[in-house]
Amino acid sequence: MTERIYLDHHSTTPCDARVAATMQRMLVEQFGNASSGHVYGQEAAEAVKTAAEQLAGGLGATAPEFVFTSGATESNCLALFGVCLHPRQRRRKIVTAATEHPAVLDPLARLAREGFTVVRVPPYPQGHPQAGQVDQARLLAEIDDQTALVSIMWANNEIGTIQPLEAIAQRCEHSGALLHCDATQAVGRVPVRLDQVKVDLLSGSAHKFYGPMGVGFLYVRHTGKRIRLRPLVEGGGQQQGLRSGTLNVPGIVAMGHALQICLASLETDAKRIAALRDRLCSALRDAIPDVRLNGSALDAGRLPGNLNVRFPLVEGEALMAATPSVACSSGSACSSVKPEPSHVLLALGCSEAEARSSLRFGVGRTTTEAQIDAAAERLAASWQRLRSMMS
Ligand SMILES: Cc1ncc(COP(=O)(O)O)c(C=O)c1O
Incomplete structure (x- = not known):
């Protein structure tokens, strides 16, 4: 499995x-x-x-x-x-x-x-x-x-x-x-x-x-x-x-x-988690053209584990559904049962389509490099599959 x-x-x-x-x-x-x-x-x-x-x-x-x-x-x-x-x-x-x-x-x-x-x-x-x-x-x-x-x-x-x-x-x-x-x-x-x-x-x-x-x-x-x-x-x-x-x-x-x-380990955890988050971002950008970051730059006043990106031409929900082994989110968890696009992304000036093509990732204390690499690989494979089904 x-x-x-x-x-x-x-x-x-x-x-x-x-x-x-x-x-x-x-x-x-x-x-x-x-x-x-x-x-x-x-x-x-x-x-x-x-x-x-x-x-x-x-x-x-x-x-x-x-x-x-x-x-x-x-x-x-x-x-x-x-x-x-x-x-x-x-x-x-x-x-x-x-x-x-x-x-x-x-x-x-x-x-x-x-x-x-x-x-x-x-x-x-x-x-x-x-x-x-x-x-x-x-x-x-x-x-x-x-x-x-x-x-x-x-x-x-x-x-x-x-x-x-x-x-x-x-x-x-x-x-x-x-x-x-x-x-x-x-x-x-x-x-x-x-x-x-x-x-x-x-x-x-x-x-x-x-x-x-x-x-x-x-x-x-x-x-x-x-x-x-x-x-x-x-x-x-x-x-x-x-x-x-x-x-x-x-x-x-x-x-x-x-x-x-x-x-007790706030600073060291934050550094390690931020490095993993950055690795995830780079891996997604390398594998999928035109992945865009939502919000500020990664090193500019952002939670260490947070990544929120837009994927080109594919809805976030569809990407999530096609990659069930990677748990991430298409909006805030408490409201993600609602079909509406994220009010946060809309407030940032994203279009509805951009908001719908976004996913939020939260890296944490137990996350490993191997998991980051595997997650990026699986998401990229799903994105390719969805794109080829569309063309
Ligand atoms: C910013 C923020 N406020 C409030 C809540 C709700 O917290 P709780 O699950 O403890 O009720 C959440 C949960 O996602 C949150 O992220």
């Missing part, structure tokens, strides 16, 4: 075996409810505290600033609905980027239906040196004293663009708007330091950094301006009432461990 090759690490990552062992120990041995007063509960609560400290140490924050959730979708909803629908919120404007993930754009569309003004700022277009980054001058001009919230992702899930946030954070600070950042694709892959960039709220998800699915966090800054959030989930009052429900202790502990492992 042909070896399967996983090149879809933006969609999810395999849980690290050491993290899975930690999780199993928590499930089987330290299974207490963190809210219970007895020794089992105390042990669980202590383990959660340690995990919060691991996140805090890794991200330049403090342990009490983390609210644990079921993943980044929930974290984003807690940030966006939580800020905008708080009874004391008077401001009615939200500023975001056209290239955000649906886990931000969909809640914002709901807020727009409920009367908020939502401004979606476009990115610099394809061909611009900062292609994919939000048009900073336009964004800064939109942030005013009516702006409740600005939501800008740290790194894009389709084209890997890393967004500089310093000037946006300063503008938010100045105008009294809160800055939320969906850092789901950045945490554990590139440095994310909350003591260096003044983001007020930041979402992350364990399964994107070799932890388990179904657990994530929302960082809520405790210093400076007061952040008022209306909770989404009410019940037992856990987590200072911000997210009721029994804590997912095994998941939270696993998430802390997963981040620690990522951060």
Whole structure:
């Protein structure tokens, strides 16, 4: 049987075996409810505290600033609905980027239906040196004293663009708007330091950094301006009432461990992964004429494992279907069941046909050179086959 090759690490990552062992120990041995007063509960609560400290140490924050959730979708909803629908919120404007993930754009569309003004700022277009980054001058001009919230992702899930946030954070600070950042694709892959960039709220998800699915966090800054959030989930009052429900202790502990492992070798992993990604890009370009890169240049502010390319004359979906042993993606995983072309590529200025002929690859920690070479070979063979069927 042909070896399967996983090149879809933006969609999810395999849980690290050491993290899975930690999780199993928590499930089987330290299974207490963190809210219970007895020794089992105390042990669980202590383990959660340690995990919060691991996140805090890794991200330049403090342990009490983390609210644990079921993943980044929930974290984003807690940030966006939580800020905008708080009874004391008077401001009615939200500023975001056209290239955000649906886990931000969909809640914002709901807020727009409920009367908020939502401004979606476009990115610099394809061909611009900062292609994919939000048009900073336009964004800064939109942030005013009516702006409740600005939501800008740290790194894009389709084209890997890393967004500089310093000037946006300063503008938010100045105008009294809160800055939320969906850092789901950045945490554990590139440095994310909350003591260096003044983001007020930041979402992350364990399964994107070799932890388990179904657990994530929302960082809520405790210093400076007061952040008022209306909770989404009410019940037992856990987590200072911000997210009721029994804590997912095994998941939270696993998430802390997963981040620690990522951060221990962040730089070396990033270098190795970027080299593999570059190798994939070169191999595809050598084998198929006119393969074009979507987004910025590979060495210009892009996630190390991200590659997004357009193939000439063949639809991405068809190429994927013809190469089932190579796992990649034709859009963001969460919306790839929808037939529409990628909103990110359209926002970059790609035509519908160009967007449909694109594929996203995500190289990860376990990817090997042999896998990269085999994947490029198989994709090129499929492309040739599809082309010969068309002519
Ligand atoms: C940028 C971004 N935000 C949010 C999400 C949703 O994360 P989760 O699966 O943890 O809900 C994803 C998942 O693909 C993502 O890439």
